[in-house]
Amino acid sequence: MRPAILADKLSKRFPRGQSGETFLALDELSFEVAAGHAVGIVGNNGAGKSTLLKILARILRPTSGRAVLDGRVGSLLEVGMGFHPELSGRENIFLAAAVLGMKQSEIERRLDAIIDFSGVGPFLDSPVKQYSSGMYMRLAFAVAAHVEPEILLVDEVLAVGDAQFQKKCLERMENLSRNGQTILFVSHSLQAVARLCRTALWIDRGKLRGQGPVAEVTAAYLKQGAANPGEQVWPDGSDAPGDDCARLRRVRVANASGQTAASINIAEPFTIDLDFAVTADDLVLFPSIRIFNEWGTEIIWSTDTGSPWHGKARPRGRHRCTINFPANWLNEGLMSVTAAVSSGFPARFHFNQADAVHFQATDVLGQKNARGDYPDSITSVMRPLLQWTIQVDS
Amino acid sequence: MPGVDVLDLVGAILIEQENALPLTVIEASRRGTLWTNATEYFEFATLLRHLTVRDLRLRFQNPLLGILWTILQPLLPAMIFAVVFARVLQPATGGVPYSLAALAGFVPWSFFSTSVSSAGMTFVWNANLLNKVYFPRGILPASAILASSVELATGAILLCGWSIWCGFPPCASWLLLPLLAGYIAAFAFFASLGLATANVLNRNVKFAVPFAMQLWIYASPVIYPSSFVTGRWRWLLGLNPLTAVLEGFRTAIYGAPLDSMLFLMSFCSAIVFATAAVILFRHFEDLIAERV
Numbered sequence: 001m002r003p004a005i006l007a008d009k010l011s012k013r014f015p016r017g018q019s020g021e022t023f024l025a026l027d028e029l030s031f032e033v034a035a036g037h038a039v040g041i042v043g044n045n046g047a048g049k050s051t052l053l054k055i056l057a058r059i060l061r062p063t064s065g066r067a068v069l070d071g072r073v074g075s076l077l078e079v080g081m082g083f084h085p086e087l088s089g090r091e092n093i094f095l096a097a098a099v100l101g102m103k104q105s106e107i108e109r110r111l112d113a114i115i116d117f118s119g120v121g122p123f124l125d126s127p128v129k130q131y132s133s134g135m136y137m138r139l140a141f142a143v144a145a146h147v148e149p150e151i152l153l154v155d156e157v158l159a160v161g162d163a164q165f166q167k168k169c170l171e172r173m174e175n176l177s178r179n180g181q182t183i184l185f186v187s188h189s190l191q192a193v194a195r196l197c198r199t200a201l202w203i204d205r206g207k208l209r210g211q212g213p214v215a216e217v218t219a220a221y222l223k224q225g226a227a228n229p230g231e232q233v234w235p236d237g238s239d240a241p242g243d244d245c246a247r248l249r250r251v252r253v254a255n256a257s258g259q260t261a262a263s264i265n266i267a268e269p270f271t272i273d274l275d276f277a278v279t280a281d282d283l284v285l286f287p288s289i290r291i292f293n294e295w296g297t298e299i300i301w302s303t304d305t306g307s308p309w310h311g312k313a314r315p316r317g318r319h320r321c322t323i324n325f326p327a328n329w330l331n332e333g334l335m336s337v338t339a340a341v342s343s344g345f346p347a348r349f350h351f352n353q354a355d356a357v358h359f360q361a362t363d364v365l366g367q368k369n370a371r372g373d374y375p376d377s378i379t380s381v382m383r384p385l386l387q388w389t390i391q392v393d394s
Numbered sequence: 395m396p397g398v399d400v401l402d403l404v405g406a407i408l409i410e411q412e413n414a415l416p417l418t419v420i421e422a423s424r425r426g427t428l429w430t431n432a433t434e435y436f437e438f439a440t441l442l443r444h445l446t447v448r449d450l451r452l453r454f455q456n457p458l459l460g461i462l463w464t465i466l467q468p469l470l471p472a473m474i475f476a477v478v479f480a481r482v483l484q485p486a487t488g489g490v491p492y493s494l495a496a497l498a499g500f501v502p503w504s505f506f507s508t509s510v511s512s513a514g515m516t517f518v519w520n521a522n523l524l525n526k527v528y529f530p531r532g533i534l535p536a537s538a539i540l541a542s543s544v545e546l547a548t549g550a551i552l553l554c555g556w557s558i559w560c561g562f563p564p565c566a567s568w569l570l571l572p573l574l575a576g577y578i579a580a581f582a583f584f585a586s587l588g589l590a591t592a593n594v595l596n597r598n599v600k601f602a603v604p605f606a607m608q609l610w611i612y613a614s615p616v617i618y619p620s621s622f623v624t625g626r627w628r629w630l631l632g633l634n635p636l637t638a639v640l641e642g643f644r645t646a647i648y649g650a651p652l653d654s655m656l657f658l659m660s661f662c663s664a665i666v667f668a669t670a671a672v673i674l675f676r677h678f679e680d681l682i683a684e685r686v
Binding site: 014054055056057058059060061062063064065066067068069070071072073075077078081082084086087091094095098099100101102103104107 | 416417418419420421422423424438439440441443444445447448451452455522523524525526527528529680681683684
């Protein structure tokens with residue numbers, strides 16, 4: 001049987017800057033996807049995932065190589081494509097469905113199902129600018145979910161919307177996949193990839209780095225993800241993340257005894273140091289950090305609210321922040337830290353460095369932590385040690 | 395026929411039927427001829443329809459104001475010129491009220507200038523859509539021109555009314571108006587296809603468009619009939635692709651004498667311009683999403 005998607009030495013070169021420099025986003029990428037399979041694509045930012053999807057969706061043309069797609073191709077690279085705020089919900093259904101490649105008769109046939117799925121019934125004939133963002137998303141996804149080409153290309157659609165919405169999206173895609181649709185799915189959420197796909201491709205700097213069962217590929221990808229364990233230092237100069245106002249100099253994870261650590265015992269407190277250089281006068285800067293778990297879920301966000309420097313203009317010089325984390329709240333796994341400095345009005349990031357450092361949160365047996373003697377895996381995002389009050393009436 | 399095996403052909407047709415699903419081949423350069431690329435537009439008729447509906451909805455959100463703008467668009471400049479230039483230009487119209495001659499020029503002209511100016515921006519305005527989903531790119535200017543055609547139709551009705559008012563009753567040549575309208579709408583589509591591509595390639599083009607339109611109106615028989623230009627420079631009007639349709643409107647409405655040589659020259663010029671626009675568009679078609 002012919003594969004649903006066949007990519008043969010696909011390359012894509014983009015011009016970069018004015019000087020005629022080029023950048024190779026895809027480098028002779030070859031792979032096959034069998035009909036009826038859902039395949040996830042993982043890889044770092046800039047690895048070429050989106051470029052690949054856009055080439056397969058015929059939005060971009062490859063520089064060389066070829067791809068053959070067997071069947072009608074639909075692409076969901078964004079929820080709400082074609083939506084216009086002034087048009088009513090009903091008009092937007094027709095417009096967005098046509099944008100996604102549906103024919104008039106198909107749209108009319110599925111109209112009731114789409115309206116039903118969206119749950120915006122009573123507001124169907126009001127302009128969508130009056131919708132809440134939740135209603136808007138539901139309607140937009142309802143349209144997208146009823147496009148049923150043989151091959152569906154999906155990019156980060158699930159990155160938007162609340163948890164309930166994301167769950168609904170995933171369920172719908174699982175259904176499509178069970179009905180024999182071929183799905184190519186790019187997402188930063190490894191959790192979503194693992195749930196939807198049985199196989200995965202790992203793309204690294206435009207090349208295929210791994211292909212196989214989803215668990216193996218994501219494990220290999222996560223392992224290389226820990227490229228900056230414990231500490232990362234940026235030498236002075238313009239190569240460090242940042243701009244004319246502030247530049248990142250160092251991010252470090254330290255254990256309870258103050259030593260740089262690539263591995264943290266979740267039953268002990270730890271600190272993260274964020275150092276940055278300020279090179280402009282009188283800016284009110286907001287340093288912040290975020291921690292993501294290995295599934296790409298943001299576990300925590302924090303800024304300097306408790307410090308006397310909060311909301312104050314910063315002098316030039318090196319600013320060293322130490323963020324103290326209590327013991328017993330992380331779950332185990334590979335953690336990634338994003339470090340950022342922004343200024344308030346107008347809000348803008350001076351830098352927003354993803355994957356600044358990585359550390360492994362480990363669960364050391366025999367310690368007083370939330371696990372106790374419970375042996376199975378704990379899949380929750382956090383694992384705080386909570387006080388239980390128990391009353392027994394007999 | 396030497397070199398073509400009939401069995402191969404039959405085989406190819408059978409394979410085609412066995413795989414009912416369309417096979418998409420993506421390569422560095424575009425496959426297919428002008429004809430196969432053009433027929434692709436029919437597959438996207440639904441999109442064309444709903445993009446046109448969108449534009450019409452937005453234009454007639456307030457129906458009364460929408461209709462008012464649509465009528466004023468050609469009427470106001472025609473009346474201004476009628477008041478200001480009537481005395482100078484009246485002799486050239488051959489006894490026809492200047493206001494009628496001017497309106498017959500402004501109805502096609504204002505449709506052309508406003509629709510091409512806005513349809514020429516459709517790639518830039520819809521950058522997000524172009525970057526997120528595939529469809530034949532020409533759908534965007536085509537839908538903008540289609541929506542603007544309402545303006546042309548209203549203008550033509552207005553023109554007929556004005557003609558009766560001026561004492562030129564309906565005649566058989568009015569039946570040519572839809573043909574002429576189709577002709578200028580088609581030319582507006584090709585012009586905006588080329589302009590939209592140029593707008594993607596160079597961001598300064600959009601600033602040049604209003605100037606070009608201002609010069610173009612005086613270089614075209616809009617405020618004056620072509621009979622106003624005599625002598626050795628008359629052939630220049632023939633290079634203008636709009637001359638044919640502007641003069642055609644006057645002939646159809648009140649039977650102005652048609653210079654068939656001028657008409658033919660202008661028609662050929664329109665074909666040359668349209669071909670150039672299509673060549674420009676097809677050459678850069680695949681780069682539009684990347685550059686926009």
